[in-house]
Amino acid sequence: MPSLSLNLNRANNPSLYTLATVNDDDDDARPLLTPTTPSYGATPVTPRSSSHPSSRKVIFNAALKMACIFVLSTLLLGGTLWLALPTLEEQDRPLLRLPKSFQQLQELNGLLKKYRDIYPYRIVVCYIITYLFLQAFSLPGSMYLSILGGAVWGVARALPLACCCVATGATLCYLxxxxxxxxxxxxxxxxxxxxxxxxxxxxxxxxxLSFLIVLRIAPLPPHWVVNVICPHVGIGILPFWTSTALGIFGVTVIHTTIGSGLDDMTSADDFHLISWRNFLGLSAIVVGVLIPVGLRYWFRREVADVGAVEADIEEEQTMNSLEEGDYSGEDRILAAGSRVANKSTTTDDEYEYSDEDDDEDIILEAGPALTSPKPGSP
Incomplete structure (x- = not known):
């Protein structure tokens, strides 16, 4: 109790607090100034482990939260498919799976086309939710979904649908x-x-924006790396979504076009994903995206060159005028005196100022000329 009362008195009395920091007679009281105190009056430095969690602990918590999000998203996907999918026949149920081969892709294509005309909206909902799930967690299989979209709905409908699904799913990964x-x-x-x-x-x-579009077209780095890094380097969500939708457009055209001819293919070799036609098409898109960058760089350089030339000309003119002593450009007032008063009243003590006499010359009384004596004269 005495120690507690003494500490309370020190807290209420600044002088006691100051004395306690300099010389404390109590052996039980802890010193208020320690070698780890950065400056007087600052909060004593506490060990890192007590105030800030270690990097391992922070990363472990983040990984645990990520696992929870994945499990909840998987349950959401399963519940949506269970509610939205139409009742399948017994022989069709084994065909409903993510395709891992060309044969499974064709089987799933036939299954979706079978139920497309009966349950059109349900098929679209299941397609979208599956696409978002794959993109949000950067799982493989989105290319097959784009091909399936072109096979089921055609290029005109599948192209914007796939681009929006890719951009939205990548935005979920971004968040x-x-x-x-x-x-x-x-x-x-x-x-x-x-x-x-x-x-x-x-x-x-x-x-x-142009840089992000080119990254989406290029095979390296992987797209999931771009999704993960973008929120931490100052890229907003709107430019991210726009660049993803535009950057994936060219590749999605290729995938949906392949899907539109899936019924006529006999093997995966008929895909022709890597061909000169596709390479030239993607190269044309890259060139078109980089044209504004090149024009912006060229105009900026031209403006800088013109500004430098004008600055040199102005500096040269200024130096020439200083050398020739040409000061006729502008009148400069070095000093201004008081106005001259005109005596216009009957008394000698009152004067009236008039602006009419401001321009008149003031002639002072001239004295005798001064001559300098000749050398040798007295």
Whole structure:
């Protein structure tokens, strides 16, 4: 109790507090200033383990949350398919699975076409929810879904549907990374790398959309890497969605076009995913996307050159005028005196100022000329 009352008195009395920090006679009281205190009056530094969790613990918590999100999303997918899918016949149930071969792809194509005319909206809902699930967790199989879309609905309908599904599913991955990805920032190596990328993107912010579109077209890096990194380098959700939808457009055209001729194919070799036609088409898209970047760079360089030339001309004219002593460009007032008063009244003490006499010359009384004496004269 005496120790408690003494501490309370110190807290209420600044002088006692100051004395206690300098010289404390109580052996039981802990010193208020310690070697780890950064400065007087600052909160004493506490060990890192007691105030900030370690990087391993933060990453473990993020991984645990990610596992929970995956399980809940899987349950949501299963519940949606259970409610939305039409009742299948016994012989059709084994065909409902994600295709892993060309034969399974054709079997699933025939199954979807069979129930498409009977339950059109249910098939669309199941297609969309499955596509979003694969994209949100970067699981393989989205290419087959794009091919199936072209086979079931044709290129005109499947193309915008697949592009929107890819962009929205990638945005879900973007949001998951934005919520759980900061755990990686606790690692100094990753934080330094992301800070460097963020600085580079901010310096080229006007070309960010074109850069993201090219990344979607290029096979490297993998698209899931782009989805995970974008929220941590200063890229907003709207530019991300737009660039994903536009960047995936060319590849989706190829997939849906292949799907439109799936019924006539006999093997996976008929896909022709890698061909000169597809390569030239994607290259044309890349060139078209990079044209604004090149024009922007060219105009910026031209404006900089014109500005430099004008600055040199102006500096040269200024130097020439200084050398020739040409000051006739503008009148400069070095000093202004008081106005001259005109005596217009009958008394000597009152004067009236008039603007009419401002321009008149003021002639002072001239004295005798001064001559300098000649040398030798007295």
């Amino acid at each position: 998951i990374s934005a919520a759980l990805g900061p755990a990686l920032l606790t690692l100094p190596k990753w934080k330094a790398r992301l800070d460097k990328w963020s600085q580079t993107i901010q310096q080229n912010k006007e070309n960010m």
